[in-house]
Amino acid sequence: MFYKNYARFPKQSNSGFYIEMKNIFFTPGPTQLYPTVARHLQKAIKEDIASISHRGEKFHEIYDDTQNALRKLLKIPKDFQIFLLSSGTEAMERIIENTVGESSLHLVGGEFSKRFYETANFLHKKAEKVEVAPGLGFDFGQIDIGRQVELVCFTHNETSTGVALPMNEIYGIKKRFPDKLIALDTVSSSPYVDVDFGYVDLCFFSVQKGFGLPAGLGIVIVSPTAMKINESLERKNYMVGTYHSFGELLKYSEKFETPETPNVLAIYLLGKVAQDMLKIGIQKIRKNTKEKADLLYNFFEKQEGFRPFVKEKKYRSNTVIVVETDNDSSVFIEKLKKRGLVVGNGYKDFKNKQLRIANFPAHSTTDVKRLIREIKNI
Amino acid sequence: MFYKNYARFPKQSNSGFYIEMKNIFFTPGPTQLYPTVARHLQKAIKEDIASISHRGEKFHEIYDDTQNALRKLLKIPKDFQIFLLSSGTEAMERIIENTVGESSLHLVGGEFSKRFYETANFLHKKAEKVEVAPGLGFDFGQIDIGRQVELVCFTHNETSTGVALPMNEIYGIKKRFPDKLIALDTVSSSPYVDVDFGYVDLCFFSVQKGFGLPAGLGIVIVSPTAMKINESLERKNYMVGTYHSFGELLKYSEKFETPETPNVLAIYLLGKVAQDMLKIGIQKIRKNTKEKADLLYNFFEKQEGFRPFVKEKKYRSNTVIVVETDNDSSVFIEKLKKRGLVVGNGYKDFKNKQLRIANFPAHSTTDVKRLIREIKNI
Numbered sequence: 149m150f151y152k153n154y155a156r157f158p159k160q161s162n163s164g165f166y167i168e169m170k171n172i173f174f175t176p177g178p179t180q181l182y183p184t185v186a187r188h189l190q191k192a193i194k195e196d197i198a199s200i201s202h203r204g205e206k207f208h209e210i211y212d213d214t215q216n217a218l219r220k221l222l223k224i225p226k227d228f229q230i231f232l233l234s235s236g237t238e239a240m241e242r243i244i245e246n247t248v249g250e251s252s253l254h255l256v257g258g259e260f261s262k263r264f265y266e267t268a269n270f271l272h273k274k275a276e277k278v279e280v281a282p283g284l285g286f287d288f289g290q291i292d293i294g295r296q297v298e299l300v301c302f303t304h305n306e307t308s309t310g311v312a313l314p315m316n317e318i319y320g321i322k323k324r325f326p327d328k329l330i331a332l333d334t335v336s337s338s339p340y341v342d343v344d345f346g347y348v349d350l351c352f353f354s355v356q357k358g359f360g361l362p363a364g365l366g367i368v369i370v371s372p373t374a375m376k377i378n379e380s381l382e383r384k385n386y387m388v389g390t391y392h393s394f395g396e397l398l399k400y401s402e403k404f405e406t407p408e409t410p411n412v413l414a415i416y417l418l419g420k421v422a423q424d425m426l427k428i429g430i431q432k433i434r435k436n437t438k439e440k441a442d443l444l445y446n447f448f449e450k451q452e453g454f455r456p457f458v459k460e461k462k463y464r465s466n467t468v469i470v471v472e473t474d475n476d477s478s479v480f481i482e483k484l485k486k487r488g489l490v491v492g493n494g495y496k497d498f499k500n501k502q503l504r505i506a507n508f509p510a511h512s513t514t515d516v517k518r519l520i521r522e523i524k525n526i
Numbered sequence: 527m528f529y530k531n532y533a534r535f536p537k538q539s540n541s542g543f544y545i546e547m548k549n550i551f552f553t554p555g556p557t558q559l560y561p562t563v564a565r566h567l568q569k570a571i572k573e574d575i576a577s578i579s580h581r582g583e584k585f586h587e588i589y590d591d592t593q594n595a596l597r598k599l600l601k602i603p604k605d606f607q608i609f610l611l612s613s614g615t616e617a618m619e620r621i622i623e624n625t626v627g628e629s630s631l632h633l634v635g636g637e638f639s640k641r642f643y644e645t646a647n648f649l650h651k652k653a654e655k656v657e658v659a660p661g662l663g664f665d666f667g668q669i670d671i672g673r674q675v676e677l678v679c680f681t682h683n684e685t686s687t688g689v690a691l692p693m694n695e696i697y698g699i700k701k702r703f704p705d706k707l708i709a710l711d712t713v714s715s716s717p718y719v720d721v722d723f724g725y726v727d728l729c730f731f732s733v734q735k736g737f738g739l740p741a742g743l744g745i746v747i748v749s750p751t752a753m754k755i756n757e758s759l760e761r762k763n764y765m766v767g768t769y770h771s772f773g774e775l776l777k778y779s780e781k782f783e784t785p786e787t788p789n790v791l792a793i794y795l796l797g798k799v800a801q802d803m804l805k806i807g808i809q810k811i812r813k814n815t816k817e818k819a820d821l822l823y824n825f826f827e828k829q830e831g832f833r834p835f836v837k838e839k840k841y842r843s844n845t846v847i848v849v850e851t852d853n854d855s856s857v858f859i860e861k862l863k864k865r866g867l868v869v870g871n872g873y874k875d876f877k878n879k880q881l882r883i884a885n886f887p888a889h890s891t892t893d894v895k896r897l898i899r900e901i902k903n904i
Contacts, residue, residue, distance in 0.1 A: 169577065194547070198556060198739075240768075270771070362790065363789060363790050364791070408616065409556065410741065492579070
């Protein structure tokens, strides 16, 4: 209902544009495009956005517009930097490079938190981890952090398992260890998750999930404290990277530019979609996401042959719903695909034992209800 | 004449698609889109390319198609790897990280060769350079390379000055110093430049120049020797990077994937444009590029108030034509822009003293003749 003013795609715009996607994608990223993307893409080509100089005034405006829209949408404080990278994976690399001299701590509970941990190892840091089995949360009260640890890395929403960490528990760690930097992966929960930047120093996401955009852009948000620590590491001659060191990123972002020729089209589209979301209102979008998640969890709690993978309700993600299946999930996925609905399979070991269903702003309540109906019918 | 079968843009396709760019961009990247890009982009959205999984079969096909088309177009030997990155600037970083333990040598003659050199410094390597003033070539016979140097870095086509290095001189260095790895920046000369991979170990380019695509993708081509040296550096515990170390890139490319979620749309478009170029024939495209360059140089040799910046003809680029102007070039650029023709200004110190004109496959002979006519008229 909420989306009733939005045609899924503009079947016929003023200039005769016609683009319709074949399927509805409930995959956890890349995923269904946000309903306005095709229209913005058309306008971008007509306005020569893919051809303009990344050192010129028109690009500066796009950069500024996108930054402003994100700042407003995600309540990013004015003194925090917003840097543009190429992926969430790159964000992990740049965060470790730029803010860790020797040692980081990682809360690992799935493939993506593990990747963050491995990134620190690749960079020859002393990486420690607190690890739980897939589907479980952490006993935050028991976590102790040694003096040597400079950065604590959380994966808010573990895309591989459907576990989301309660934000208050993360803030609690910052309160107990205020001298540690906190990094937060919100790749598959932004813009749904409401981050209080009073407790988070580095936050990152990519655009092909909650923002419903084509892949190829990562965003990292950096606190003034993290910037200062980066400067001090650089002074101490630590290797903080090349064109995407925070120093270089800052030098260019002050001119509304990036060090390299960036994915201009994606920066433009991100700004437009963030503006569209602002028009609807982020609280409304978040409320709707929660309602759709409830529909899905309630359904899978009751439906024979299925059950939510994450048992403890407080750890259940509202944006990536992971469901165990009694029978081979791949057969089920194929059947849904024939009906034009694409859902994800389980990650790695769980490949044929789970469904992973994305619940992003691009998915309307009508889409979710249709998915539930089709699953019932199969 | 050559492009007569190509409508600049498909004004009306079967499904009623209508996209027309406002201007013609002769800027040296981002630049004019290749004439078929809008059509391919439309098809991509209709075929859900921006939503498919980067771990699924459909993506594997796209990856393979793009790789095959590039291999054919650029005559890349079978045993060379083709890795997908996010920009030419990233390619510089990954090449140094992955193939230099201690020391590299750089031939510097402008802003982009300087960036390659600075990248090695950022990475704490002992970077040496042979430097000439902007607009000049190198005295290749005089170049001596010390035992400690592992990698020699050439910028084939210096986008900031319009100097192109003769390929035979580069091959000559490899013949004299066969144990050194050779890296070649062809960012603004590929696919025009015909690289003999018998003499080049690492070659890179980005897609927003000669391929006429939206920015956001970089390609690096890696010889078996460079891969072996990378492995030995890793064994010796050198830091060779994280998700974009050659080892990780290889592990994923063997599955037709990338370590991160990549710019899927750009990979798709690159494959399609490379296939379009193969249909025309790369020799025909190269011949046409040379003819258009001759038209431009001949015109500026004779036209009062203008002269080619690069004096020695053998160093003149055929893809980025840099022209000195007697009067403020920015006034001139504004006048051309009002006529729908966008040319680049000079780089940094030469900002208001030069025009930089791209001559890529996306620019037809008709476009170039129109540009010359309009310049005459002003």
